Amino acid sequence: MEPTRTAYGIWSGGRFMHFGIPIEEERMIKLIRSSYDMGIRTFMTADVYGKGAADEMMGRALEGIDRSTYCLVGIVGHDFYSAERLGFKGFPRFTNPELRQSSDYKSYLESATEKSLERCRTDYFDLLMLHNPDSIGYSSDVVWNALAGIKDQGMAKSLGVAPGPANGFTLDLIMNFERFEEVIDWAMIILNPLEPWPGNMVLPAAQKHNIDIITRVVDYGGVFHDDVKPGHDFSDSDHRTFRPEGWIEAGNEKLERMREIADKHGLTMLQLACIWNLCQPCVKSVIPTLIQEKGDSAKPVEAKAEELAKLPEVVLSDDEIGTIFEIGNNKGCMALKGANPEHDGDPMPDRWKLNNDLVEAGARWDIVPERDLVMSH
Numbered sequence: 001m002e003p004t005r006t007a008y009g010i011w012s013g014g015r016f017m018h019f020g021i022p023i024e025e026e027r028m029i030k031l032i033r034s035s036y037d038m039g040i041r042t043f044m045t046a047d048v049y050g051k052g053a054a055d056e057m058m059g060r061a062l063e064g065i066d067r068s069t070y071c072l073v074g075i076v077g078h079d080f081y082s083a084e085r086l087g088f089k090g091f092p093r094f095t096n097p098e099l100r101q102s103s104d105y106k107s108y109l110e111s112a113t114e115k116s117l118e119r120c121r122t123d124y125f126d127l128l129m130l131h132n133p134d135s136i137g138y139s140s141d142v143v144w145n146a147l148a149g150i151k152d153q154g155m156a157k158s159l160g161v162a163p164g165p166a167n168g169f170t171l172d173l174i175m176n177f178e179r180f181e182e183v184i185d186w187a188m189i190i191l192n193p194l195e196p197w198p199g200n201m202v203l204p205a206a207q208k209h210n211i212d213i214i215t216r217v218v219d220y221g222g223v224f225h226d227d228v229k230p231g232h233d234f235s236d237s238d239h240r241t242f243r244p245e246g247w248i249e250a251g252n253e254k255l256e257r258m259r260e261i262a263d264k265h266g267l268t269m270l271q272l273a274c275i276w277n278l279c280q281p282c283v284k285s286v287i288p289t290l291i292q293e294k295g296d297s298a299k300p301v302e303a304k305a306e307e308l309a310k311l312p313e314v315v316l317s318d319d320e321i322g323t324i325f326e327i328g329n330n331k332g333c334m335a336l337k338g339a340n341p342e343h344d345g346d347p348m349p350d351r352w353k354l355n356n357d358l359v360e361a362g363a364r365w366d367i368v369p370e371r372d373l374v375m376s377h
Contacts, residue, residue, distance in 0.1 A: 077131030160186030168336030332376030
């Protein structure tokens with residue numbers, strides 16, 4: 001089964017990623033199950049979350065449901081089996097040269113996939129994605145040949161790449177699409193009406209190479225859920241506290257300028273964000289984060305899942321799509337991850353220097369790194 005228009009990510013509910021307050025385990029399982037009952041048919045897990053606990057929770061929640069009636073997406077790539085966690089940076093990528101040589105990539109990926117499947121209580125993923133690759137993961141024939149082998153063995157029906165954790169990786173994705181178009185079926189990017197850049201820059205290349213797109217962070221840190229307002233109370237561990245000062249105020253001001261379009265089509269603001277994403281080239285699935293905010297008056301996370309499940313079949317006009325883009329245009333608002341002209345020094349797990357291959361890939365799509373991939377304001 002292919003990923004569907006609406007999808008549920010295991011990072012929702014705050015247990016495995018620090019957004020809002022973590023809901024209790026049984027409520028989380030009920031949330032996943034009720035999402036299925038309400039019509040969501042794609043569920044995504046990542047093996048590194050909770051060092052396997054997220055997989056186990058997904059397996060428990062979906063147990064007993066006809067396996068042919070939902071799409072299960074698995075994500076592997078961070079080595080939590082043999083490596084130590086690097087503080088807030090998380091676990092290293094399996095391609096880290098300090099962990100293994102390229103000759104061992106295949107055995108690692110096969111083992112990680114098998115273990116993830118066992119925890120999910122199934123024998124195949126409909127889609128298996130490479131999680132937050134470093135520069136090796138994007139460009140290595142050995143990595144992608146190993147993933148193709150996993151598909152040949154029947155452990156995955158299709159393959160994809162899931163960049164992150166932050167925004168960027170534009171040229172890396174384009175080169176990845178060009179080199180491995182015969183292997184890659186899907187890619188997951190950050191995209192929403194308040195963050196069209198830089199995700200929109202990879203869409204033409206995805207279209208050319210017949211790669212479908214899943215979009216995450218559709219909710220823009222909860223703003224499109226319409227319950228994150230100026231003065232919002234975050235816990236100290238909430239990931240959103242790392243965003244720049246004023247992001248809530250600016251986001252809400254832009255949200256109000258879009259509200260007329262949502263009202264015209266009978267959409268909630270989250271639904272408007274989802275529909276706008278789905279109107280972009282190659283975007284086939286949306287996976288917002290469902291966040292339980294603090295406070296007795298906060299919108300229940302179950303209500304947010306229901307909004308997503310009830311996403312109507314609406315197509316925005318070209319004028320509406322363009323108006324929303326202009327309101328939310330964020331080009332140059334942040335330093336990007338991945339290959340970047342501003343990076344100096346040795347490569348890091350999520351940032352590295354440009355090379356000639358990447359510059360040439362950008363030129364084929366009229367992307368000038370010094371103009372299009374730098375922080376300008």
